[in-house]
Amino acid sequence: MLTLLHLLSSIALLVWGTHIVRTGIMRVYGSHLRRLLGHSMANAPMAFTAGIGVTALVQSSNATALLAISFVAQGLMALPTALAIMLGADVGTALMARVLTLDLSWLSPLFTLLGVFLFLSRKQTRAGQLGRVLIGLGLIILALQLIVTAAAPITEARGMQVLFSSLAGDTLLAVVVGALFAVLAYSSLAAVLLTATLASAGLISLPVALGVVIGANVGSGVLAWLNATPQPAPARRVALGNLLYKLAGLLALPFLPMLVEWMATLGFGAQTQVIAFHLAYNSLRCLLLLPTVGLMAGLCERLLPERPQDNGIAQPRHLDPTALDTPTLALANATRETLRIGDLVETMLARLLEVLREDRPEPGEDIRRLDDDVDALYSGVKLYLARMPRDDLAEQESRRWAEIIELAINLEQAGDIIEHMLGKVQNLKTSQRRSFSDSGRDELSQLHSLLTANLALGLSVFLSGDSHSARQLLQHKRQFRKRERELAHAHVHRLHQQVVESIETSAAHLELIADMKRLNSLFCSAAYAALEGSNTGKQRAAGETSTARELPNAEPLPGKPA
Incomplete structure (x- = not known):
């Protein structure tokens, strides 16, 4: 029981670290990131690249989704451009997952020490907020190490082996688990990092891990849709198109067994295989779907037509929640x-x-x-x-x-x-x-x-x-x-x-x-x-x-x- 508690607390630390990094980056560079997205409206490839860069900084495709949704809601960005940004955001998340799974254990105490010093000494300044970001990065790296340590005894437990082995034959269940965790953790990045770490510890098999990764992608789309629910129809179209693009990735599920057999011949570790799959899966999916942003925008406009609901009372125009x-x-x-x-x-x-x-x-x-x-x-x-x-x-x-x-x-x-x-x-x-x-x-x-x-x-x-x-x-x-x-x-x-x-x-x-x-x-x-x-x-x-x-x-x- 104590070992399971250590694992859950390590997972909570990972989620909290990603939250601290996201909020810290937004408070320091939020205006610059918004300006970057606002200037990327010339064409889809430029918007796609901007989505990669912004998401790599804030480490959250959900934060990028909120920015794109707010632009569309205010009439400052076309729907196809916003959808291209969201495709780039998925690739940005995959890139950051690869960076954070490198052997950076020596950076954790350095980032934490320097971050705490900056945050406490200059809390209300930009340097203090950058210290907040360093603290978050240090916690993420530390949490990944703690998850590996806490998962080791669990892998030896007979009951846990039976539980996780039951997922091996049901890929859809693994997808659902991944989607639920991404929604609860408010971060698909945290879900992917956890999955890769558990796979390296032998707690879950590779087919299950790949299913959870695909599910985490779908979960981030569900999360963006939930956040956009109170928004007007133009903003909800962005979230709908993003979710449909995530669901399109489920078409890869029938090919997972063949992919797992081929990956087993490469000789890489489980963690490397999961992260590499996540990066390749998102990059290939998004590049193939990028030319379809215009068609997807038309589909979303038909599914969510504009229904004017004028009750005669003025509504706020400038209060952007993002x-x-x-x-x-x-x-x-x-x-x-x-x-x-x-x-x-x-x-x-x-x-x-x-x-x-x-x-x-x-x-x-x-x-x-x-x-x-x-x-x-x-x-x-x-x-x-x-x-x-x-x-x-x-x-x-x-x-x-x-x-x-x-x-x-x-x-x-x-x-x-x-x-x-x-x-x-x-x-x-x-x-x-x-x-x-x-x-x-x-x-x-x-x-x-x-x-x-x-x-x-x-x-x-x-x-x-x-x-x-x-x-x-x-x-x-x-x-x-x-x-x-x-x-x-x-x-x-x-x-x-x-x-x-x-x-x-x-x-x-x-x-x-x-x-x-x-x-x-x-x-x-x-x-x-x-x-x-x-x-x-x-x-x-x-x-x-x-x-x-x-x-x-x-x-x-x-x-x-x-």
């Missing part, structure tokens, strides 16, 4: 979606002015529809940011994360306030059948104009973080407050003069002014975050300067006299 492992990209996506919320709020403000000036019902209907859109996009941004690993964010990235969520919250609240203002105006015009005086309407229009300008400037400050624009925004906020007080006093003066329209609409008029005051505070909040970030940078620079001056033998700062 970018979550790359914080800079994920934050940029969230920023773009938050600015989109700001545009919707700006449109709501414009419709509110129409409601104040006109009696048509259409602007009010637009405001309610737009508020539903704001709520939907805000929920998307909030959940997207919640999925980001904040512990691994650098200080600047963590600050940007907070700025985005704060502005999204403020814009969502602004949308609710505008909808409530709509209700007040419509209630005044329809239920009470009253209207604002000409002076009162002009005053509300003036505040509305200032409010719209502050919203636009606030979004600009949020995007640029410019301290000068932030101070200008705060000045505009004070000017708005001053104008708001002046107009409130003017309204009270009209009440003193017994202006009938002002008396009838007094409560609603003052409430709308108070609502605009709240909106102005929400729109100008971005200025404080920008100024806080600027002051933090200045304080850090000042601290470094004072530290240098305090050290007796400190070198002078660049540009400063010694």
Whole structure:
């Protein structure tokens, strides 16, 4: 029992190592890999090569599949190109399996020691994330050695020999086992490495090992399909084509007995034979299928036709889930979606002015529809940011994360306030059948104009973080407050003069002014975050300067006299 536990823990260590390498590479080079895939759209061979290179780096065809699926979902890549990338990803996985099964035992302690040093000393930097990758590589190599050690006693157990020998006569069962392990481990690479290691230890026969390898390929296709299930039809077509290509590899099963007999004459070890089969199988299959990407794209389009499901509510456009492992990209996506919320709020403000000036019902209907859109996009941004690993964010990235969520919250609240203002105006015009005086309407229009300008400037400050624009925004906020007080006093003066329209609409008029005051505070909040970030940078620079001056033998700062 203890021996089996050691084997299972070694397998878990192998899976964890591949996960660490994949996430570490994506966080450091995720943007570059996405750019590489984005630039490989000229032809199928170039896309095929890009798929090999990206997968060899991230050590996961599933990660490459997520990138390709996201490109197709956003309309940035054609389906045949994405399918060519997925074929290249299978070859990239096979190449990395070959590299990792070389005799690299001496690298395990070196990678682990160096990786831990870099990760702990520079955790929030690129060097720290590269240390994370080295730790993962060290764990993979160590796990392969532990699997060999733990499997040795198991091979001598009579019961285990009977269990694994039962698989020898059922190749399809071995395929199913391989597919299940690839799905559970979230990595076909881990499944292939484990299979090769168990075969070298004599725990499983060569026919079973080859069946498990084919099954692991199919499992990675199933995994990509499961990940693409929530995506729109264009994205699911990529996963479907990838899965169909993997299933096409099952045509090799009838030839396995002859292949095993021929491989037995070569005199190589079991591990070498399994890895060589995996590389040859994927390379030959993918090269033969590469010319068919256009036909497969057409088949997938027929199997998964576009079915528009427009419920009238806006959906996020920029929240790419595959970018979550790359914080800079994920934050940029969230920023773009938050600015989109700001545009919707700006449109709501414009419709509110129409409601104040006109009696048509259409602007009010637009405001309610737009508020539903704001709520939907805000929920998307909030959940997207919640999925980001904040512990691994650098200080600047963590600050940007907070700025985005704060502005999204403020814009969502602004949308609710505008909808409530709509209700007040419509209630005044329809239920009470009253209207604002000409002076009162002009005053509300003036505040509305200032409010719209502050919203636009606030979004600009949020995007640029410019301290000068932030101070200008705060000045505009004070000017708005001053104008708001002046107009409130003017309204009270009209009440003193017994202006009938002002008396009838007094409560609603003052409430709308108070609502605009709240909106102005929400729109100008971005200025404080920008100024806080600027002051933090200045304080850090000042601290470094004072530290240098305090050290007796400190070198002078660049540009400063010694």
